[in-house]
Amino acid sequence: MPTFVAPGIAVLESEETVLFDALEARFREIAAALGGRTVAGPPLLPVEDLARLDFFRNFPHLALPVATLPDGAREELARGETAVPSPGHALVPTGCCLPTATCYGLLLTLRDSGIDTPQVVTSIGRCFRNEDHYDGLRRLRSFHMREVLYVGSRDGVVDHLTRSTELVLDLADRLGIKVRREPATDPFYLGDGARSLFNELDPVKFEFVADDGTAIASVNRHRNFFGERLGIRFEGEPAYSGCLAFGVERWVHALLQVHGDPQRALGAIHESAA
Amino acid sequence: MPTFVAPGIAVLESEETVLFDALEARFREIAAALGGRTVAGPPLLPVEDLARLDFFRNFPHLALPVATLPDGAREELARGETAVPSPGHALVPTGCCLPTATCYGLLLTLRDSGIDTPQVVTSIGRCFRNEDHYDGLRRLRSFHMREVLYVGSRDGVVDHLTRSTELVLDLADRLGIKVRREPATDPFYLGDGARSLFNELDPVKFEFVADDGTAIASVNRHRNFFGERLGIRFEGEPAYSGCLAFGVERWVHALLQVHGDPQRALGAIHESAA
Numbered sequence: 001m002p003t004f005v006a007p008g009i010a011v012l013e014s015e016e017t018v019l020f021d022a023l024e025a026r027f028r029e030i031a032a033a034l035g036g037r038t039v040a041g042p043p044l045l046p047v048e049d050l051a052r053l054d055f056f057r058n059f060p061h062l063a064l065p066v067a068t069l070p071d072g073a074r075e076e077l078a079r080g081e082t083a084v085p086s087p088g089h090a091l092v093p094t095g096c097c098l099p100t101a102t103c104y105g106l107l108l109t110l111r112d113s114g115i116d117t118p119q120v121v122t123s124i125g126r127c128f129r130n131e132d133h134y135d136g137l138r139r140l141r142s143f144h145m146r147e148v149l150y151v152g153s154r155d156g157v158v159d160h161l162t163r164s165t166e167l168v169l170d171l172a173d174r175l176g177i178k179v180r181r182e183p184a185t186d187p188f189y190l191g192d193g194a195r196s197l198f199n200e201l202d203p204v205k206f207e208f209v210a211d212d213g214t215a216i217a218s219v220n221r222h223r224n225f226f227g228e229r230l231g232i233r234f235e236g237e238p239a240y241s242g243c244l245a246f247g248v249e250r251w252v253h254a255l256l257q258v259h260g261d262p263q264r265a266l267g268a269i270h271e272s273a274a
Numbered sequence: 275m276p277t278f279v280a281p282g283i284a285v286l287e288s289e290e291t292v293l294f295d296a297l298e299a300r301f302r303e304i305a306a307a308l309g310g311r312t313v314a315g316p317p318l319l320p321v322e323d324l325a326r327l328d329f330f331r332n333f334p335h336l337a338l339p340v341a342t343l344p345d346g347a348r349e350e351l352a353r354g355e356t357a358v359p360s361p362g363h364a365l366v367p368t369g370c371c372l373p374t375a376t377c378y379g380l381l382l383t384l385r386d387s388g389i390d391t392p393q394v395v396t397s398i399g400r401c402f403r404n405e406d407h408y409d410g411l412r413r414l415r416s417f418h419m420r421e422v423l424y425v426g427s428r429d430g431v432v433d434h435l436t437r438s439t440e441l442v443l444d445l446a447d448r449l450g451i452k453v454r455r456e457p458a459t460d461p462f463y464l465g466d467g468a469r470s471l472f473n474e475l476d477p478v479k480f481e482f483v484a485d486d487g488t489a490i491a492s493v494n495r496h497r498n499f500f501g502e503r504l505g506i507r508f509e510g511e512p513a514y515s516g517c518l519a520f521g522v523e524r525w526v527h528a529l530l531q532v533h534g535d536p537q538r539a540l541g542a543i544h545e546s547a548a
Contacts, residue, residue, distance in 0.1 A: 003383050005316045005318075005319065005320060005323070005379065005382050005383070006316075006318065006320045006369070006370060009316045009317065009318050009320075009370070010314075010316065011313060011314065011315055011316050011379065011380075011383050012313060012314035013313055014311045014312055014313055016314070017312050017313055017314050018312070020314060037288045038288055038291050038292070039285060039286060039287055039288055039291055040284075040285065040286035040290070040291050040294060041285055042279045042280075042283045042284065042285050043283065043400050043402070043416040044279075044280065044283050044402075044415070044416060045279065046279060046280045046283075047358050047359070048358060049279065051357040051358045052357075054357075056351040056357065056358060056359060057351055057352060057354050057357070060343055060347065060348035060349075060351040060352050060359075061342075061343075061348055063342065063343050063359070064340050064341070064342060064368070065340075065341050065342075065343065065359065065365055066338050066339075066340055066341075066372065066402075067338070067339050067340075067341050067365055068335075068337065068338060068339075068404050069334055069335075069337050069339065073334065074334035074335055075334075077330040077331055077334040078331060078334050080331050083325040083326075083328075083330065083331070084321050084322060084325045084330060085321070085330060085334075085337070085339065085367075087367070090364045090365070091339055091341055091364070091365040091367060093341075093359075093361070093365060094338070094404070095280070096280060096283070098340065105279065105285065106285075108279050109277050109279070109285050126317050126400060128317070128318075128340075130342050130368070141318070142317040142318060
């Protein structure tokens with residue numbers, strides 16, 4: 001069982017870590033089947049880049065800025081006058097936030113570029129969410145998100161997400177996890193009421209939801225939003241993009257729900273090998 | 275070549291990611307040879323736990339507290355009055371900091387426990403450093419640290435670090451990386467002048483330094499400091515501990531320095547297979 005050093009901050013013990021790694025191997029196979037080039041995305045995102053993506057307007061409650069201690073606090077601590085930074089000292093922003101999703105950082109690496117062939121990029125990253133409550137491996141303050149991002153044409157996005165959907169449903173089926181595909185109730189990139197309504201009519205995000213209501217993966221259409229905002233052009237026009245996302249710890253959770261114990265869950269992953 | 279989304283914040287492109295993964299496989303072999311149980315450590319560390327470890331007294335300049343935005347800032351942002359959090363609003367501490375090393379989080383999982391057999395635990399984690407300057411993959415704001423932590427007896431620590439040293443020197447040799455073993459000039463857990471002098475007489479930290487001065491791995495003796503502070507007891511007494519640490523991106527850097535290009539570097543890793 002995982003231990004928690006603070007609410008929502010888990011340490012996976014060996015049995016769960018083995019499941020995590022085995023699932024990741026399956027996700028990487030899917031990423032390869034989708035033509036993904038593996039990179040290691042950035043662990044922090046600059047505030048000004050997030051602003052360019054309307055991040056703070058849409059998700060001000062999720063933002064987790066990283067700070068340093070001001071000189072006064074450092075001196076007090078070094079002198080041993082206090083063991084923890086005293087609240088009287090304001091934190092100094094570093095200009096970076098923790099990522100809430102893996103694809104932002106991948107998209108930033110493509111900014112201000114013109115591409116002639118579609119790009120498919122995959123990475124796993126730690127993501128962080130400031131939530132009201134946390135719930136085991138289902139809802140963590142920090143979790144791993146494996147993404148497979150497509151950047152190119154409008155039709156290419158549709159193909160990528162159609163194929164992604166098939167591959168996710170097939171993997172879940174082989175692992176014995178029953179999932180239903182549902183339009184997301186917390187759309188990926190839509191903040192206000194009007195836009196949420198729009199999402200119901202023309203969903204941009206579908207989730208793959210396990211029996212207990214845990215969304216373990218999603219496919220997301222970004223339209224050409226990131227292409228416009230980041231100056232990514234495909235054949236001369238703002239590029240369209242879309243991504244497949246796996247919440248890795250949530251798959252560990254779902255697998256344990258279905259199979260009861262880690263040994264049987266691991267057996268199911270091994271049997272699922274293509 | 276890696277790209278940088280901000281100073282010290284790298285994205286590894288596919289060729290470096292392949293090297294990273296191949297090196298990690300070698301480090302995991304070493305961890306297994308040392309009897310390490312693989313876990314996934316915590317991504318954030320509670321401030322009060324770090325205080326218990328004298329972290330803020332010794333390293334107040336390295337601390338990277340994670341914050342949220344206050345209500346006032348969230349409202350301004352949601353209304354679109356400003357695109358970035360305005361500096362007039364003080365950040366709200368979450369009570370957690372980013373880790374500067376992987377072993378802190380592993381030690382926290384053992385706190386207030388009595389163990390009868392030595393524990394060897396291994397994990398890879400993102401570590402974060404607030405530095406004055408950054409330098410390619412040699413000196414990053416965030417990098418991966420694979421650690422193999424031993425907790426048990428005083429003699430057991432000596433054995434663990436002796437064996438670790440042999441394994442690191444052997445791996446470096448097989449990879450063609452010339453390293454020298456040196457007492458660290460930035461001792462792992464010693465803050466003031468008196469204790470640094472003590473380190474010169476009886477080093478607690480040795481680094482493995484490549485030709486260009488990059489420390490790519492280290493072995494660290496903690497004496498029974500963590501055992502005392504965290505209430506970890508081995509056979510009834512405060513446990514001794516020590517760790518082996520690999521700076522993964524620094525090995526990528528060192529390998530590229532020696533072999534010139536990623537293809538040849540990858541070949542060297544494959545040839546190094548035991």
